[in-house]
Amino acid sequence: MGNLRTAILAWLFARSTGRRFLLRVEDLDRVRAGAEAAQLEELAAVGLSWDGEVTRQSERRALYDDAVSRLRADGRLFECFCTRRDIAEAASAPHVLPGHYPGTCRNLSPAEREAARLSRPAALRLRADVDRYEIRDVLHGPYTGAVDDFVVVRNDGVPAYNLAVVVDDAAQRVDQVVRGDDLLSSAPRQAWLASLLGLPPVEYAHVPLALNPEGKRLAKRDGAVTLEQLTALGWKPAEIRAIILRSLRLPEASLEAALDAFDPGALPREPWVVDASHLSSTDAVTVRPNR
Secondary structure (H helix, E strand, O other): OHHHHHHHHHHHHHHHOOOOOOOEEOOOOOOOOOHHHHHHHHHHHOOOOOOOOOEEHHHOHHHHHHHHHHHHHOOOEEEEOOOHHHHHHHOOOOOOOOOOOOOOOOOOOHHHHHHHHOOOOOEEEEOOOOOEEEEEEOOOEEEEEEOOOOEEEOOOOOEOHHHHHHHHHHHOOOOEEEEEHHHHHHHHHHHHHHHHOOOOOOEEEEEOOEEOOOOOEOOHHHOOOOHHHHHHOOOOHHHHHHHHHHHOOOOOOOHHHHHHHOOHHHOOOOOEEOOHHHHOOOOOOOOOOOO
16 A cells, blocks of 8 residues: 555656656566566556556666766775674764764775685675765755765675666656655765766655554555455455545545646645554445545
């Protein structure tokens, strides 16, 4: 329900401003067989349509490799041999922001790097020369976030998320990114990386998440919260879409009616709390179009 809500919001943002609505499958990690087809079917089931062909990150490695080569030529990258445990222990120091890389491998000597290569493959980190960067967000306004030496290539050789999405956005001429506000803190890193690569800036809109009653991100463990589960209980996709539109304070009759009334400034700013127990049967919630 949360992912569908964000997708509907992205569609509304795009269509209300005359932008294209693009669909990208971010499949650099292993993806469960059939997951892509199932997700595309669910988007279509609630009435979403997209422009052009679906783009897959797994088919775009040459673009990422080129960006890495440019960063390496500019002296922006360094090898990092730290494990997650190493980083967590070092990041507990008072001068390090929680969750940020403490710079352990930043200034290793050639001999130290050579010795480290014998025990562990290296990730590539971006050598940051700023510690903060400001972006503008449609819903949050100016936002300044911390920037550290973040990973651009993992130690298995796979391009990292922060690199891939920046390169993809520029290649697809994306000028607006709509996504969950749990990723707001990542935006300054990505915007700064785009500036290093000479890529055009994007406008961000980080929208509230769907949470369970305990305030945690909605997940399958919370019960019937996916389209597949809910349709198995007798819900129709149009009814599920109506519940999502109601949570956005928009007309429930159709996406077109919601689009006519869409105003980013009027969107709820608080998370949408979903109690799956109220969705356990189609008798539990009555769905009516707004009058």
